[in-house]
Amino acid sequence: MIQLGTIKIKDDEFVELKDIIYNSSAISFSDSKKYLLENRLTKRLQELNFNSFKDYIYYLKYNIKKKEEMEILLNLVTINETYFLRERAQMDYMIKTVIPELQAKGKRSIKIWSSASSSGEEAYSMAILLNEAGLLNRMNIEIYASDINTEVLETAKQGVYRSVSFRGVPQQIVDKYFTKDGFSFKLDPAIASQVRFFQGNLLNPLVASKFGKADIIFCRNVLIYFDMEAKKKVIETFHKALNDPGYLFLGHSETLNKISEKFQMKNFGGGIVYLK
Amino acid sequence: MSVELTRNKDTLRVVIGAENHVEGLNEGLAAVRSESGVYKVILDLKNCLFLQSKSLATILAFKKEIQKNKAELLLVNVSEEVHQLFEMTNLLPLFTISQDYTSFTADELLEKFFDPEEADRVSDFIAENYTDDIKARLYDALAMDDPLLKEYAVLTIGKAHDYDATAKIKECLDSDSGSVVRAAILVLGWFGEVSVRDRLYEFLKSSVSDVAEAAAGSIALLADDSDADKIGILLKSDSPRLRIVAAQALSLINDSQSYSILLEHLKKEKNEDVRAFTVKSLAGFNKPGVADILLAGFDDESIKVREASAGGLVRIKAKDKVEEILKRITDKDSWVGYFAVKALGEMHSEVSAERLIEAYAAVEENVRLAIIEALGKIKYDSSPFLQGLVKDDNEDVRKEVLGALMKIKPDAAAATAEKLVGSDESWLVRFKAVEILDTIKPEGYKDVLRSRITAEDNKYVREKIQNILEVL
Ligand SMILES: C[S@@+](CC[C@H](N)C(=O)[O-])C[C@H]1O[C@@H](n2cnc3c(N)ncnc32)[C@H](O)[C@@H]1O
Numbered sequence: 071m072i073q074l075g076t077i078k079i080k081d082d083e084f085v086e087l088k089d090i091i092y093n094s095s096a097i098s099f100s101d102s103k104k105y106l107l108e109n110r111l112t113k114r115l116q117e118l119n120f121n122s123f124k125d126y127i128y129y130l131k132y133n134i135k136k137k138e139e140m141e142i143l144l145n146l147v148t149i150n151e152t153y154f155l156r157e158r159a160q161m162d163y164m165i166k167t168v169i170p171e172l173q174a175k176g177k178r179s180i181k182i183w184s185s186a187s188s189s190g191e192e193a194y195s196m197a198i199l200l201n202e203a204g205l206l207n208r209m210n211i212e213i214y215a216s217d218i219n220t221e222v223l224e225t226a227k228q229g230v231y232r233s234v235s236f237r238g239v240p241q242q243i244v245d246k247y248f249t250k251d252g253f254s255f256k257l258d259p260a261i262a263s264q265v266r267f268f269q270g271n272l273l274n275p276l277v278a279s280k281f282g283k284a285d286i287i288f289c290r291n292v293l294i295y296f297d298m299e300a301k302k303k304v305i306e307t308f309h310k311a312l313n314d315p316g317y318l319f320l321g322h323s324e325t326l327n328k329i330s331e332k333f334q335m336k337n338f339g340g341g342i343v344y345l346k
Numbered sequence: 347m348s349v350e351l352t353r354n355k356d357t358l359r360v361v362i363g364a365e366n367h368v369e370g371l372n373e374g375l376a377a378v379r380s381e382s383g384v385y386k387v388i389l390d391l392k393n394c395l396f397l398q399s400k401s402l403a404t405i406l407a408f409k410k411e412i413q414k415n416k417a418e419l420l421l422v423n424v425s426e427e428v429h430q431l432f433e434m435t436n437l438l439p440l441f442t443i444s445q446d447y448t449s450f451t452a453d454e455l456l457e458k459f460f461d462p463e464e465a466d467r468v469s470d471f472i473a474e475n476y477t478d479d480i481k482a483r484l485y486d487a488l489a490m491d492d493p494l495l496k497e498y499a500v501l502t503i504g505k506a507h508d509y510d511a512t513a514k515i516k517e518c519l520d521s522d523s524g525s526v527v528r529a530a531i532l533v534l535g536w537f538g539e540v541s542v543r544d545r546l547y548e549f550l551k552s553s554v555s556d557v558a559e560a561a562a563g564s565i566a567l568l569a570d571d572s573d574a575d576k577i578g579i580l581l582k583s584d585s586p587r588l589r590i591v592a593a594q595a596l597s598l599i600n601d602s603q604s605y606s607i608l609l610e611h612l613k614k615e616k617n618e619d620v621r622a623f624t625v626k627s628l629a630g631f632n633k634p635g636v637a638d639i640l641l642a643g644f645d646d647e648s649i650k651v652r653e654a655s656a657g658g659l660v661r662i663k664a665k666d667k668v669e670e671i672l673k674r675i676t677d678k679d680s681w682v683g684y685f686a687v688k689a690l691g692e693m694h695s696e697v698s699a700e701r702l703i704e705a706y707a708a709v710e711e712n713v714r715l716a717i718i719e720a721l722g723k724i725k726y727d728s729s730p731f732l733q734g735l736v737k738d739d740n741e742d743v744r745k746e747v748l749g750a751l752m753k754i755k756p757d758a759a760a761a762t763a764e765k766l767v768g769s770d771e772s773w774l775v776r777f778k779a780v781e782i783l784d785t786i787k788p789e790g791y792k793d794v795l796r797s798r799i800t801a802e803d804n805k806y807v808r809e810k811i812q813n814i815l816e817v818l
Contacts, residue, residue: 081781082774082777082778082781085777085806086774089806100429100433100443101443102424102443102444102445103463105467106463109466118653118657119626119653119654119656119657119658119660119685120657121660121661125684125688128684128712128715128742129681129712131742132680132710132711132712132715133681133712149462149463151462232493232523232524232525233493233522233523233524234493234494234497234523234525237492237493237494250522252522252553253522253523253524253527253554253557254524294426297430297433298430298434323395323426
């Protein structure tokens with residue numbers, strides 16, 4: 071039980087495990103990320119009484135509850151880092167320009183999809199900013215949010231956060247929308263009820279079928295973990311899931327360059343938006 | 347500036363600048379050519395978020411030049427984008443890529459705390475290369491509001507054993523960020539700061555589970571003879587989670603008193619998760635009675651407890667209990683059987699070999715795999731049995747056979763590997779076969795690999811072969 075340090079992963083175990091993870095989530099682990107798997111999975115291996123990664127791989131393959139274990143594995147290996155108002159310029163642009171543009175084209179209701187939402191900060195930030203702009207109750211705006219990781223979705227649904235989620239958020243926003251209790255901050259239920267969460271794997275071409283088509287998709291800071299082939303697949307899915315016109319926002323270090331030519335890139339000063 | 351060169355003994359570090367990569371690389375290459383006595387070249391790409399593909403030709407030229415001198419080339423701080431470029435151009439297997447923060451400024455290092463994939467490693471690096479400059483910045487970070495920065499500052503100061511900061515770290519126990527408090531608890535434990543021990547008991551009850559676990563660990567580090575009893579009281583709590591934390595603390599304290607408390611508790615505990623955890627904790631004590639407790643655990647009604655007991659046996663090597671353990675390999679829960687077999691393998695128990703082979707047909711697939719693995723650890727010629735499984739339908743069986751043969755009969759393993767590397771339909775088996783050939787290096791194995799490479803359609807196996815042969 072008292073294992074100091076991590077359980078080390080051997081080369082053959084590493085390739086097999088990374089292949090398993092890649093096939094079910096598109097996340098690629100390069101060799102330099104071995105330690106990441108060791109760090110994040112050692113505790114789970116110990117819980118299951120295992121002392122090698124091979125044991126764990128067999129557990130994923132031969133256990134009757136392998137589906138559940140796969141879910142636990144993905145919950146453990148995804149990087150879920152996120153915070154409120156991250157790359158805010160894109161959201162401001164959406165509110166000031168994109169939504170009015172859609173309205174001008176006669177759109178009466180607008181669907182926004184936060185497609186790798188993690189614990190919900192991204193989707194809730196939009197709800198908060200829409201509320202600040204007075205748009206929430208004036209227009210029919212639906213916000214959907216999904217992620218592959220069931221644990222972060224649970225946090226999202228509870229709407230309870232720790233202070234790390236508020237990096238750089240103006241105090242007045244925190245005070246207005248959250249109630250503090252010990253180490254946690256609870257989101258105002260009126261805002262929380264604006265977002266509908268569901269579990270969704272971006273590798274699944276039908277991932278958007280829960281809500282039909284979206285007008286605006288946010289897919290930020292997740293494509294960086296995918297290889298070229300997976301990126302292409304996901305972007306193709308987005309293209310199909312978007313209305314015409316449709317808007318796609320990626321993370322600041324992500325681009326569609328060499329991935330898809332179906333979108334038109336527009337630099338709006340504070341960032342980039344891709345138009346269908 | 348397009349390149350920065352520093353020489354340290356036989357190592358040349360080449361840091362490519364943010365602009366004019368091709369020019370920088372060429373200058374670096376020229377330096378490698380002109381400097382003599384260089385045995386290691388570190389090509390630092392920290393400033394190259396992107397690279398044009400034409401730069402790759404120059405990097406390849408680096409590799410050739412360096413190979414000529416029998417020196418070593420290491421690529422460090424390669425961005426995701428550049429990594430992907432290497433991947434798409436199939437160059438990855440030719441290079442050793444790693445992370446190296448030597449050329450980073452203090453600010454650049456602290457910035458990395460915000461990158462969840464690198465934060466831990468950067469923190470380790472800073473702690474090992476602790477300077478006054480860095481120290482001052484970490485102290486600044488402690489005074490800031492950012493919880494992430496603060497958490498990593500605390501952990502890093504702790505790893506660096508910078509006792510000057512003790513008072514500052516104690517203050518962090520009052521932070522309203524759970525992760526900062528957790529970090530402070532851990533570090534005060536590492537520092538042996540007994541003055542906070544009583545305060546840590548409050549944190550054991552925290553609803554934030556990693557705070558409670560950190561407190562358990564630190565109390566154990568700071569414990570004196572009275573602590574086992576104090577923690578024992580928590581085993582009476584109504585909260586199963588708190589009882590688990592308490593059991594964890596006792597197993598970390600690991601003294602005789604903790605052992606008796608846990609032993610008593612096991613008899614009373616009704617919750618299966620806590621019972622399983624208690625069994626596991628007991629397995630961590632080096633006491634003569636442990637093997638019997640674990641064997642008794644085999645008969646528990648809860649699968650979790652049974653698996654924890656069997657798993658514990660793998661660790662303790664109960665040589666005098668071979669018979670009892672052998673009876674369990676056909677247990678109705680195949681994971682109990684799996685652990686039982688593993689335990690026998692760890693004991694290298696010769697008497698078990700034949701019994702394991704006998705049981706093989708009757709057990710489930712996972713137990714079979716454990717049996718093959720165990721046979722590799724037991725001094726007994728099981729090779730005829732193993733050879734009979736080389737054509738088994740299950741790829742894992744074939745892979746395990748290679749692994750076991752490798753340990754008991756390397757020659758047979760090499761011959762089998764040579765066959766399978768070209769014929770097995772499973773890439774997992776071919777990967778293992780390549781590994782074995784590379785370990786044993788039988789005569790002509792490079793030719794075998796060379797002739798395989800063009801037909802190989804799995805990227806992991808192909809990269810592995812390329813890596814061994816150092817070819818494209
Ligand atoms: C770093 S977070 C990004 C969160 C948020 N979009 C932001 O920018 O702050 C990446 C998220 O992608 C999710 N993810 C990874 N692979 C996924 C997949 N195949 N399908 C859906 N979500 C995935 C992870 O679980 C994680 O929560």
